[in-house]
Amino acid sequence: MKKIVVLTGAGMSVESGLRTFRGANGMWEDQPVERIATHEGWLNEPEFVNEFYNKMRRKYSDVQPNEGHRLVAQLQDKYDVTVVTQNVDDLHERAGSKKVIHLHGELMKGCSSRDVDDERYHRVLTPEHPDIAPGEKAGDGSLMRPFIVFFGEAVPKIEEAAEAVSQADILIIIGTSLVVYPAAGLKNYAPKGCPIYLIDPADMGYHAMNVTHIQKGASAGMRQLMEIL
Numbered sequence: 001m002k003k004i005v006v007l008t009g010a011g012m013s014v015e016s017g018l019r020t021f022r023g024a025n026g027m028w029e030d031q032p033v034e035r036i037a038t039h040e041g042w043l044n045e046p047e048f049v050n051e052f053y054n055k056m057r058r059k060y061s062d063v064q065p066n067e068g069h070r071l072v073a074q075l076q077d078k079y080d081v082t083v084v085t086q087n088v089d090d091l092h093e094r095a096g097s098k099k100v101i102h103l104h105g106e107l108m109k110g111c112s113s114r115d116v117d118d119e120r121y122h123r124v125l126t127p128e129h130p131d132i133a134p135g136e137k138a139g140d141g142s143l144m145r146p147f148i149v150f151f152g153e154a155v156p157k158i159e160e161a162a163e164a165v166s167q168a169d170i171l172i173i174i175g176t177s178l179v180v181y182p183a184a185g186l187k188n189y190a191p192k193g194c195p196i197y198l199i200d201p202a203d204m205g206y207h208a209m210n211v212t213h214i215q216k217g218a219s220a221g222m223r224q225l226m227e228i229l
Helices: 039-044 046-060 067-077 091-095 158-166 183-189 218-228
Strands: 003-008 080-085 100-102 105-112 144-148 170-174 196-199 211-214
Touching: 003 067, 003 158, 039 046, 046 105, 046 144, 067 080, 067 091, 067 170, 067 218, 080 158, 100 158, 158 183, 170 218, 196 218, 211 218
Parallel strands: 003 080, 003 170, 080 100, 170 196, 196 211
Antiparallel strands: 105 144
């Protein structure tokens, strides 16, 4: 069974009503990034940071996967598919994708502030119970924090993602400008001659021989790609 790796960014979830973090009217909601998305911001105001992400979970708890998410999951009928996403939402999983690598964390999880990546202390948050309470502790006794990779923190899953891309027979890139590193470097791990399909409505300026640019949004682009494949 051929292996497909699908690398997705914020443009994947726009049709579901999720705004990008960095774009105009983005999810930072006029808060300085330094205050709510850095380790220093967390140390300075842990309750404020937790409540910011609590509000975000409440706000987006009723968001649904779009057709693009569902078509990516449908690829599993014929291919061995790994999704590598820069998004912190769980829309790929909810659409049915089985293997999802989250590079930047997961909004619907809390974790230890002592060891962010220790899965023993991860807690799944739900639409019914989306909040981390003030002063709430993780299983190791440290303050619980959002399982989000803050700016300046290491991206722990990047090596796993690079390994997946290095084994791909087909690479699909959806809704990411690929300018933010280290994720931007992942395409360079694709094997020589591996066909790359880029789905994004913007003119990305890619003219490489093995890159096919489908200049559409996630859902329309995936519909066209399904016909090609």
